[in-house]
Amino acid sequence: TQLLEQSPQFLSIQEGENLTVYCNSSSVFSSLQWYRQEPGEGPVLLVTVVTGGEVKKLKRLTFQFGDARKDSSLHITAAQPGDTGLYLCAGAQSGGSNYKLTFGKGTLLTVNP
Amino acid sequence: GAVVSQHPSRVICKSGTSVKIECRSLDFQATTMFWYRQFPKQSLMLMATSNEGSKATYEQGVEKDKFLINHASLTLSTLTVTSAHPEDSSFYICSVRDSQETQYFGPGTRLLVL
Numbered sequence: 112t113q114l115l116e117q118s119p120q121f122l123s124i125q126e127g128e129n130l131t132v133y134c135n136s137s138s139v140f141s142s143l144q145w146y147r148q149e150p151g152e153g154p155v156l157l158v159t160v161v162t163g164g165e166v167k168k169l170k171r172l173t174f175q176f177g178d179a180r181k182d183s184s185l186h187i188t189a190a191q192p193g194d195t196g197l198y199l200c201a202g203a204q205s206g207g208s209n210y211k212l213t214f215g216k217g218t219l220l221t222v223n224p
Numbered sequence: 225g226a227v228v229s230q231h232p233s234r235v236i237c238k239s240g241t242s243v244k245i246e247c248r249s250l251d252f253q254a255t256t257m258f259w260y261r262q263f264p265k266q267s268l269m270l271m272a273t274s275n276e277g278s279k280a281t282y283e284q285g286v287e288k289d290k291f292l293i294n295h296a297s298l299t300l301s302t303l304t305v306t307s308a309h310p311e312d313s314s315f316y317i318c319s320v321r322d323s324q325e326t327q328y329f330g331p332g333t334r335l336l337v338l
Binding site for chain 1: 225228230256258265266267268270315317319321324325326327328329330331332334
């Protein structure tokens with residue numbers, strides 16, 4: 112059972128369009144991270160959200176953490192070819208020495224010029 | 225954030241040989257490091273948690289005798305793929321966790337077993 116549902120799995124859009132990627136879970140996370148990964152490289156951290164309802168902006172990227180800390184979204188405005196890559200959400204759960212980071216399946220984004 | 229390096233970035237080996245991959249935390253003392261495996265266009269799959277000075281914790285289905293992990297210092301963890309076979313070919317990535325639960329990843333190691 113996938114604990115963190117990420118959608119869509121694949122997305123191909125034209126330059127200039129907007130898009131939203133969703134991550135949903137029935138579990139509560141203490142924090143949630145978004146990463147972007149290019150082929151042949153490791154994931155690069157984009158943002159960490161911690162507080163329910165939190166919104167963070169990174170240039171054309173807007174990240175939101177749900178009020179109940181069970182879901183998150185990534186919105187990209189006016190996508191550019193350089194935004195192409197695999198976007199991963201990952202939810203952290205910790206309790207004492209028990210720490211776990213659960214990844215979504217990823218969204219493979221292609222922005223066509 | 226933490227800076228993590230991996231060596232080698234790519235390795236090709238013959239079936240039956242062993243391959244060692246190094247993961248270094250360059251600016252952060254990591255008592256815990258993580259090893260992941262990733263197949264093309266898929267998400268990361270946690271293989272094991274590497275604990276400095278103690279045994280690694282392996283995820284279900286990961287053979288600890290095949291994937292040997294050593295975390296001898298606060299800045300270095302190694303993953304040795306023993307008696308590698310073509311099905312072990314994959315992208316292996318390590319990470320460190322900071323005090324705020326955020327993980328920082330290395331650049332990955334592409335393993336090809338012929």
